[in-house]
Amino acid sequence: MIRRPSSRAVIGQWVLLAALVIVAWLLIATGGANLARRNMSLDFGFLANSANFDIPFHLISWQDSDTYGRALIVAVLNTLLVSVMGIIGATLLGLLVGIMRLSANWLVRNVALTFVEAVRNTPQVVQIVFWYVAVLQSLPPPRQSIDVPGGILLNARGVYLPFAVMNANGALLSSFVLAALVATPIVWRLRIRQRRIGVKALVLPLVALSSWVAGVERIEWPALKGFNVAGGTAIPPELVILWAGLTIYSAAFIAEIVRGSIEAVPKGQREAAVSLGLKFTQVLFLIVLPQALRMMVPPLTNQYLNLIKSSSLGAFIAYPEIFQIVLGTVLSQSDRGVESIILVMVVFLTINLAASAFMNWYNGRVAMVVR
Structure with a gap:
């Protein structure tokens, strides 16, 4: 039976809406009056002006x-990059630590507990600066680079990885590889529903790998030339440090979400699975985690949104994300404080609303349906 709201409730809603409109109007009017008093106006035309500064790390071309x-687009892409990397890393590490928290082994369980308590009870910015000073400053100069197996060089200027140079058909093959990788989880999900998981499930990943190999012309290996490293592709240390800081800090909270969600699954589910002869890993990944996932998604959404907003801490270690570029360099050169703040707010609001919408959609897909 659907209950209609009472007249008092309807009147209260309209009064609240009117109050919100009045507050918004007062804020806009006050801001406009303050700008007029300073002979300023809200104008975003400065975005077409030449920047005349360098951005050391960029995913698209920059001059x-x-x-x-x-510059705004470059900064947004850098923010999205470290945010996505942080979400993936924090989820995997948090899942591992959360499972360790429930281990029957005393040492494993208490190591995970110590990690969680030490990380989540210290400020995040302090941790990021600590990793920046303790790790980056201790790395050797380029001429004494640390040679990591696999052709990787590590020094104070960054991490240098081998780089695959594609041939003339590389762009087309790369698009096909991306499409195959995106389709892989969809195909796997369909085959899981049909209970037909087997060797055929590896067809798409193998086709994607073969296509990528066919498009590679040569591999550039990083090597020391003179006083610097040449060849390969370089990952700036600021990106690595910020990613590590965001990952480790968020993983401590995600670990507790995982632990609590697993403990919320009725013990009878595990006991029934064990009685059927299933192994520990089968019980965990086939019985417990799928049910716990339904309880994890809402609090995980909060952690993901916090991680995205915390990417602005990259300004403390000179990582060129949107806060450091727009509210730092662009603001100081253009003297457009209000416009710069609005741009940063709109960008973070858009990214977080998109992430929240996706997580809400996913939550609706995995939520338990009560009939």
Whole structure:
């Protein structure tokens, strides 16, 4: 039976809406009056002006003569990169630590507990600065680079990885590889529902790998030349440190979410699975975690949104994300404080709303349906 709201409730809703509109109007009017008092106006035309500064790390092409608008795009992409990397890393590490918290082994259980308590009870910015000073400053200069197996070089200027140079058909093959990788989890999910998981499930990943190999012309290996490393691709240390800081800090909270969700699954589920002869890993990944996932998603959404917003801490270690670029360099050069703040707020609001919408959609897919 659907109950209609009472007249008092309807009147209260309209009064609240009117109050919100009045507050919003007062804020806008006050802001406009303050700008007019300073002979200023709200104008985003400065985004078309030349930036005249360098951005050391960028995913798309960048030159000093590019505009502030392109600098904004570069900064947004850098923010998205470290955020996605942080979400993936924090989820995997948090899942591992959360499972360790429930281990029957005393040492494993208490190591995980110590990690959680030490990380989540210290400020995040302190941890990021600590990793930046303790790890980055202790790395050797390029001429004494640490040679990691696999052709990887590590020094104070970053991590240098081998780079695959694609041939003329590389762009087309790369698009096909990306499409195959995106389709893989969809195909796997369908085959799981049909209970037909087997060797055929590896067809798409193998086709993607073969296509990528076919598009590679040569592999560039990083090597020391003179006083620096040449060849390969370089990952700036600021990106690695910020990613590690965001991952470790968020993983401590995610670990507790995982632990609590697993403990919320009725013990009878595990006992029934054990009585059927299933192994520990089968019980965990086939019985317990799928049920715990339904309880994990809402609190995980909060952690993911906090991680995205915490990417702005990259300004403390000079990582060129949106806060450091727009509210740092762009603001100091253009003297457009209000516009810069609005841009940063709109970008974070858009990213977080998109992430929240996706997580809400996923939560609806995995939530238990009560009939």
